[in-house]
Amino acid sequence: MISSLPRAVPAPPGKPVRPEAPRGQERARRLALNPGTWTVEEAAGMRADFDQAAANWSEDRGGYRPPVLADALARGGPFRGSRAVEIASGTGLLTPLIRAVWPEVVAVDLSLRMLSRSAQPGRIQADASRLPLADGCADAVVLGDGPLFAAEVARVLADGGPLIVSNALGDGAPFRVPAEELVEAMATATSRPWDALQSEAHWGIWTILRPA
DSSP states (O other): OOEOOOOOOOSOOOOOOOOHHHHHHHHHHHHHHGGGOOOOOHHHHHHHHHHHHHHHHHHHHHHTTTHHHHHHHHHHOOOOOOOOEEETTTSSSSSHHHHHHHHEEEEEOHHHHHTTTOOOEEEEOOTTTTSSSOOBBBBBEEEEEEEHHHHHHHHHHHTOOEEEEEEGGGGOOOTTTOHHHHHHHHHHHHOEEEEEEEEEEEEEEEEEEEOO
């Protein structure tokens, strides 16, 4: 079941347009539903792209990425536990918000240059399709504008833990995957149904998925 909350955080004028969004969304949906299509070459290309973008990442995106996740964490609970895994953590723009809910955050990103610009502890460079983490180690997984590899998310999540997906530019976000397909991906990976709660906030959309 997919439920929606009414918007609580208004959208200001001036929303950026990312020309790469349609192509990025096509890739994000492919990886969510067909993770076996991810290759070493594709990973290397994505890593190079984000390495190149790292220098200006926080300056360009720091103002609009946090409000979306902040709204999800404020209204999408209750949340339990003490450890979260943040996938696509980048320069750490969202990590303090996550740490306010889960004191221990493991921040994972494919790009070493992104991670080198974060002052947050607990950073790991890794491919999200092969997380160097133990089974069931995470009370929650937070994915902020990055690719979903559902089987790995399911593997590291403790039983009943949520997957929190934040797309800072909503339907214009390069990693946007509709809630229906997020649910499908997690259900396929776990052989059990999942529910989703979603809402719009600022320029973005957030979705919280839990086992049904």
